[in-house]
Every structure is written in structure tokens, then in C-alpha cells.
Amino acid sequence: MERTNEIYQAYVQILKEELLPAMGCTEPIAIAYAAAKAREALGELPEKVLVQASGSIIKNVKSVIVPNTGHLKGIPAAAAAGIVCGEADRELEVIAGVTEDGICKLRDYLENVEIRMEYLDEGFTFDIIVTVYKKEEYAKVRITNFHTNIVLVEKNGNIIEQHQVESEGEEELTDRSLLSMEKIWEFVRCVEIDDVREVLDRQIQYNTAIAKEGLQGDYGANIGSVILKSEGNGIRSRAKAMAAAGSDARMNGCELPVIINSGSGNQGMTCSLPVLEYAKELDSGEEKMYRALVLSNLTAIYQKVGIGRLSAYCGAVSAGAAAGAGIAYLNGGDYEEIIHTIVNALAIVSGIVCDGAKASCAAKIAFAVDAGIMGYDMYRNGQQFYGGDGIVAKGVDNTIHNVGRLGREGMRATNEEIIKMMIG
Structure with a gap:
């Protein structure tokens, strides 16, 4: 197999796409990532949060500790960590840089802000929608099929980013x-x-x-x-x-x-x-x-x-x-x-x-x-x-x-x- 061969190049790229750094279990981190992107789109700290997730996401977030949260578990902790302390450009290391002060702010946020969870069943095994609200404004981010695959960023009805998702697949990745x-x-x-x-x-x-x-x-x-x-x-x-x-x-x-x-x-x-x-x-x-x-x-x-x-x-x-x-x-x-x-x-x-x-x-x-x-x-x-x-x-x-x-x-x-x- 020559270095210029299509399969050779594809295999190198597949390794680069799959062998990525992540801080903590990847499903709660994907929620934190979506939440960080939603807060970024909103432009300010939200006063209400809705997390919608498919059953397999809920299953994988329920019992695992979210790192850099002071040993908190669950969807609210993951979402709050992304909103309060997340750096969205770091993707699956979105909450890697949380400080002790950040953990205190996170705990205070969890005590004072409603973070509601809903079961999401739209035909995708991997599906997360995070919607954040501040007064009359809102922002929404959706991740579908794999952990960093943002298919929707929306603010106040305006589409900032959108990618069509018709079935469970990973067309965005190497074949x-x-x-x-x-x-x-x-x-x-x-x-x-x-x-x-x-x-x-x-x-x-x-x-x-x-x-x-x-x-x-x-x-x-x-x-x-x-x-x-x-x-x-x-x-x-x-x-x-x-x-x-x-x-x-x-x-x-x-x-x-x-x-x-x-x-x-x-x-x-x-x-x-x-x-x-x-x-x-x-x-x-x-x-x-x-x-x-x-x-x-x-x-x-x-x-x-x-x-x-x-x-x-x-x-x-x-x-x-x-x-x-x-x-x-x-x-x-x-x-x-x-x-x-x-x-x-x-x-x-x-x-x-x-x-x-x-x-x-x-x-x-x-x-x-x-x-x-x-x-x-x-x-x-x-x-x-x-x-x-x-x-x-x-x-x-x-x-x-x-x-x-x-x-x-x-x-x-x-x-x-x-x-x-x-x-x-």
C-alpha cells in the first residue's frame, strides 16, 4: 500500500479523527460542550436551562462523576459546568480548565438556576439539545450522532449554523x-x-x-x-x-x-x-x-x-x-x-x-x-x-x-x- 493510496490516507485520517483528547466521560462532556456553545451564542449567563437528551445519553450521564465539578454527577452538573466554566473552543476538553473558584460558581449556579431535563426521542441514539434562556432571549445548540457534531446553533429564531441530519450516520467523517x-x-x-x-x-x-x-x-x-x-x-x-x-x-x-x-x-x-x-x-x-x-x-x-x-x-x-x-x-x-x-x-x-x-x-x-x-x-x-x-x-x-x-x-x-x- 503506497503512502499516496486513498485507503492509506483515509486510515491516517481516521486515526486522527478518533484518537482525540477528552476530559471525563464523553457523554456528560458532550452535554457540557453543547451548553458552553449555547451560552456563547446567547452572549450572557442564562437564567433558565433545558437539556433534552436521548435515552442512551441519559444512561451514560446518570451515574458517572463529571470531572472538575467537585464530584458532582448527572446532566444538571454537566450542563452547568459548560455554561459557567466551559471553553467551547476546547471541545471535549471544554471543562478542563475549571478552577476552584469556578467550582464554587458552578455550585452556586446549580442552587439558583432551574436546569430542566427532558427525554428526547427523535430517532437518533446520540442526540442532545441544550436551550438556554435570559428574559425574552434564547439560544439553542444541538449535537447529533457523535460527540462534537454540532448540527444546529440558533438564537432567537435566527439560524447561526445548521447541518441537515437525515439518519444515524457520520457523513462528516472519513468514510x-x-x-x-x-x-x-x-x-x-x-x-x-x-x-x-x-x-x-x-x-x-x-x-x-x-x-x-x-x-x-x-x-x-x-x-x-x-x-x-x-x-x-x-x-x-x-x-x-x-x-x-x-x-x-x-x-x-x-x-x-x-x-x-x-x-x-x-x-x-x-x-x-x-x-x-x-x-x-x-x-x-x-x-x-x-x-x-x-x-x-x-x-x-x-x-x-x-x-x-x-x-x-x-x-x-x-x-x-x-x-x-x-x-x-x-x-x-x-x-x-x-x-x-x-x-x-x-x-x-x-x-x-x-x-x-x-x-x-x-x-x-x-x-x-x-x-x-x-x-x-x-x-x-x-x-x-x-x-x-x-x-x-x-x-x-x-x-x-x-x-x-x-x-x-x-x-x-x-x-x-x-x-x-x-x-x-
Whole structure:
């Protein structure tokens, strides 16, 4: 694959579009971003706020701590943080610069301003509308389909910015239909490292820092620390513990940023941190480490194309399978070993549901990473799952297609029931 090839250029761009920095769980941050943009359009501090959100957004905001808010949870906290302290031009780092004084102002704002929430059902899994009011004036911002995709900015009936949204899709991004495991494998072997070094270096730096913080601090259920205490310090335990510890910290108010994958910090950490641990253990060298990260990240992105940004299907599963692929590569695995690792891993843990962002995500991540490693161990020992074994189909791309169908279509009703349980 030549550097000038359309697919080569697309894959580089896809990595740049997906491996973005974010402060905190991305759904509350998307609300904060929309709120900051709405306040910016209004031009002054609003005296009333309406947040309308789809069920999957509500599910992922309900139980997670919003960073830089003094450990507050929920939609009102996220919206108020964006309005009072947000810097809209920083997008998913919109509330990264909040000071102690800002937290005091935020708390005062929450006590004195009505922030109302409504369930929004207009056919989009990912949908947020924030409307802010001051006397007779109002401003409205809508984000649809992915976290930074602003499709409407309106003030007092005047359209400032608008983009047509007819269906759930990401037409604004590089064409994801160009992804396939065969082409990803070809790209991994030929990519010029300098074309991806910057985004990967940032992923290594950010995600390693928050994982270490998760192991050192007291966050949530401390799953990362529990793994090391109960399973020892071997490489398999460390790979699971680092990914889990990053989630421990991120789900429970740590104010360090992460590099996301497919719109999720948990997925970004899951497909990178285990690979980094194995690269150190195996003394793989810098170049092989980078190529393993390219493989893992693109494999995770490819799986999420079919599933969608938000689903009742736990995203840690796809990221854990992707980490298994990266680990197989670091161990000298060829294409056959890598694709069978992915299929095996998906066959093992594809039943895990997503019931929102919260402390237990760290435990799900640990099991997904373990499944990725087991998927590789199985094939290395002459064992595999075959087409016809449940949702496993003949060919890795067909299996990934089945998982996407399961996550997007098959679990739609499951997602609705989970949302009803969570929000009554």
C-alpha cells in the first residue's frame, strides 16, 4: 500500500479523527460542550436551562462523576459546568480548565438556576439539545450522532449554523466503509510511523498517566488494584489492571484527560494500555509498539462502525478484542493468528451489556482484555471457534458484521429496557 493510496490516507485520517483528547466521560462532556456553545451564542449567563437528551445519553450521564465539578454527577452538573466554566473552543476538553473558584460558581449556579431535563426521542441514539434562556432571549445548540457534531446553533429564531441530519450516520467523517481487517493488516505493515506518531504518542502519554493515577489513588471499586492484589504482578494481570485502573479513575472523577477511541475514553484505554504493557514486557521496541497500537486502534474503530457510538452492547468488548489483536502482533503473530484472536475474543464476551458509564465499567474492561488474551492463547494452542458457533461466522469480517448487527439492531430493545430501569 503506497503512502499516496486513498485507503492509506483515509486510515491516517481516521486515526486522527478518533484518537482525540477528552476530559471525563464523553457523554456528560458532550452535554457540557453543547451548553458552553449555547451560552456563547446567547452572549450572557442564562437564567433558565433545558437539556433534552436521548435515552442512551441519559444512561451514560446518570451515574458517572463529571470531572472538575467537585464530584458532582448527572446532566444538571454537566450542563452547568459548560455554561459557567466551559471553553467551547476546547471541545471535549471544554471543562478542563475549571478552577476552584469556578467550582464554587458552578455550585452556586446549580442552587439558583432551574436546569430542566427532558427525554428526547427523535430517532437518533446520540442526540442532545441544550436551550438556554435570559428574559425574552434564547439560544439553542444541538449535537447529533457523535460527540462534537454540532448540527444546529440558533438564537432567537435566527439560524447561526445548521447541518441537515437525515439518519444515524457520520457523513462528516472519513468514510469508515474503507475499513476491513485485510486492509488494516496491510496498513499496519507499511505505515510510515511519522504519519501516526503524534496521535499515538499522545495516547501513550495520556492513557498511561491516568492508569497510574488509578492504581495509586482511591477511585470507585479500585478494580485495577484488586486485580494486582488477587492475581499477582504477571504480564496478563498488569495488562488487565492498567486498563481497569484507567477506568477506575476516569469514571470516578479523576481530572486527567484520556485519548478516546470511537468516542469513548474507556475504549481508548482498553485498546491501548494492555498493548503497551505487553510491548514493555516483550521488549518489542518502539516501531513494533507503534504498529501494534495502529492495529489495535483501527480494529476497535472497525468494530464500532457496525455497532454505533452508543448501544446496549458494551464497547469494552470490541476494544478488548482489539487489544488481543495488538498483543498477538507483539508476540509475532501473523494475519491468521490476529484474525482468529479477534473472532475467539468476540465469541467469548459478546454478551456483556452496557448499562451506562460508572464504576463497574472497569471490571467489564478487565474481563474484555482477558478475553482478548485468551483468544490469542486459544489459537496459539491450536484451538478456535468456527463459523456457525453462535454468532461466529466464517471469516473475521463476517463475524464483525454479525457483532455490529447484534449491537445496533438486536440490542435496540435491550437498550430501551435498560434505560427504563435506570431512569424509571
